[in-house]
Amino acid sequence: MSLGLPGKRFNGFFANHTSFIRLNHYPPCPTPDLTLGVGRHKDPGALTVLAQDNVGGLDVKRKDGEWVRVNPIPSSYIINLGDCCQVWSNDKYVSAEHRVTVNSKRKRFSIPFFFNSSNNVMVKPIKELVNERNPSKYTEFNWGKFFKTKNVGNYNKREAENLQIHHFQDV
């Protein structure tokens, strides 16, 4: 609605949604400087609702490139915008890059709920949001295929890049 669209404008994308929950367990690691719990990535879907315990470890990358810790707040969820929202909004919203740092003493648990569209959805900027002054910045892609391909190489604990939405960005 903050995009100036009707509240139900996105409903059709989720008729056969492919949402899922993941249970993450990060055991203590004696050498946290040498590895990551989850390598840097952006969540590919629409939205992520994340519950984390009180240990902390989630870092998000700020616009200036600096990694900042998302400190746990009791009884609250973290809402992460995913790649599909970035494309639908034609970059008005930007999905946040994040990673998980491990803890040398305490194990950590987190539970993300990934809210994802139907496999057959072609993801592209919403047509009401594009015009001559603000042309579409993306070539459309199929959600199901994008997710499958991305999953193969995602969460690598190294700097290698796998499929990203900017590969569909028109230059």
Ligand SMILES: O=C(O)CCC(=O)C(=O)O
């Ligand atoms: O454990 C966390 O806080 C985040 C995990 C995460 O980013 C993911 O599973 O996509």
Ligand SMILES: [Fe+2]
């Ligand atoms: Fe994530």
